[in-house]
Amino acid sequence: MVEDYELLDSGDGRKLERFGKIVLARPCSQAMWRPQLPQGEWNRATASFDREDGNNWHGRANLPKEWTIETAGVKFKLGGTDFGHLGIFPEQRAQWRWIRETCQSYRGASSPAAGTSPSPLRVLNLFAYSGGSTMAAALGGAEVCHLDASKGMVEWARDNARLNGLAERPIRWIVDDAHKFMKRELRRERRYDAIILDPPSFGRGAGGEMYKIERDLKETLGLVKDLLSDTPAFVLFSSHTPGLSVQVAENILGQLFPKAKLESGEMLLEGPRFPCPSGIYCRAVFGA
Numbered sequence: 001m002v003e004d005y006e007l008l009d010s011g012d013g014r015k016l017e018r019f020g021k022i023v024l025a026r027p028c029s030q031a032m033w034r035p036q037l038p039q040g041e042w043n044r045a046t047a048s049f050d051r052e053d054g055n056n057w058h059g060r061a062n063l064p065k066e067w068t069i070e071t072a073g074v075k076f077k078l079g080g081t082d083f084g085h086l087g088i089f090p091e092q093r094a095q096w097r098w099i100r101e102t103c104q105s106y107r108g109a110s111s112p113a114a115g116t117s118p119s120p121l122r123v124l125n126l127f128a129y130s131g132g133s134t135m136a137a138a139l140g141g142a143e144v145c146h147l148d149a150s151k152g153m154v155e156w157a158r159d160n161a162r163l164n165g166l167a168e169r170p171i172r173w174i175v176d177d178a179h180k181f182m183k184r185e186l187r188r189e190r191r192y193d194a195i196i197l198d199p200p201s202f203g204r205g206a207g208g209e210m211y212k213i214e215r216d217l218k219e220t221l222g223l224v225k226d227l228l229s230d231t232p233a234f235v236l237f238s239s240h241t242p243g244l245s246v247q248v249a250e251n252i253l254g255q256l257f258p259k260a261k262l263e264s265g266e267m268l269l270e271g272p273r274f275p276c277p278s279g280i281y282c283r284a285v286f287g288a
C-alpha cells in the first residue's frame, strides 16, 4: 500500500512531517521532549509554519499551490492554508482504516447470503472538513452524508472524492450548521446507522452560528443519539480540544449509550521513536 505520510521527528514544541515530496516543520504543543534529528535536518524542510507573532509561513513560495498524497488507503489534495492546515489531519489515519473495515464488514454481514437486508450502512459525517472519514466510509461501501459549515471545505472534500474515484458514489454534500441540519433531518424522519463527528473547540456555522464545544457538545451528542437508526452500528467521536480527555469522552458516550461497547484512546502521529499525541477518539460500537 502507498504511504506518503511520515512523521520524521518531533520535539521542542514542533513536528517535522513528510507529505509526499514535501517536508514541513509546524507547531506541536504536546512535543515537550528533545528532537532526535540534528537541526540541519529540520532546516532542510521545504517550508515551515509558526504562530510566534500571528500565523507565519516561511518558504511558502517553495510549496506547490496544491499536491496529492495517499495515506491509509485514501488520496488527498493538499495545499498550505493561511492557518497552517494542509487539508489533512493525519492523526486520524487509524480511524480511517477502522471506518473502512467496519463499513466493509457491515456490508458483508448484511449480504443476502446472511439472510438480512443488503442495504449499505448509512453514515453521517459531521464537521467533516476535507472528508477523510467520508472517503473511508464510501470506500468501505457505505452511503454517506457529508456536512461542513464551510463551502470551501465541502468543495475540497468533493475534489478528494473525485481523486478517490468516488464521484459517482452515493455521497450527499451539505453546507450547513451541524445542529440546524440534524434538527431538520429529525423532522424529516431521516436516520443514520453510523455517525462520525470531530467538532472544533470553537467554530462558526454556515450562517455564522457560534459553536463552542464546552457549551454545545451535550446538545450535539443528544441530537446524534436521536438520529441513530433502530439498527445502529457505531458513533465515532474525536476531538482536538485541549483538556477534553479520553475519560471525559468515555463518560459522556458511556452515559448516552450504556449498551454500546466503548473503544477509546489518543490519536497519535506515529514516528520513528516518540508518537505525538494529537487529540482523542471514543467509539461507541453497537451490537459488538
Ligand SMILES: C[S@@+](CC[C@H](N)C(=O)[O-])C[C@H]1O[C@@H](n2cnc3c(N)ncnc32)[C@H](O)[C@@H]1O
Pocket (backbone or CB within 6 Å): 088, 089, 092, 126, 127, 128, 129, 130, 131, 132, 133, 147, 148, 149, 150, 153, 176, 177, 178, 179, 197, 198, 199, 200, 202, 203, 204, 205, 206, 209, 210, 211, 240
Ligand atoms: C477540527 S475540523 C474537523 C477535522 C476533520 N474531521 C478531520 O480530521 O479531517 C472542524 C470542522 O468543523 C467545521 N465547523 C465548524 N463549526 C461548524 C458548525 N457549527 N457546523 C458544521 N461544521 C462546522 C469547520 O469548517 C471544520 O471543517
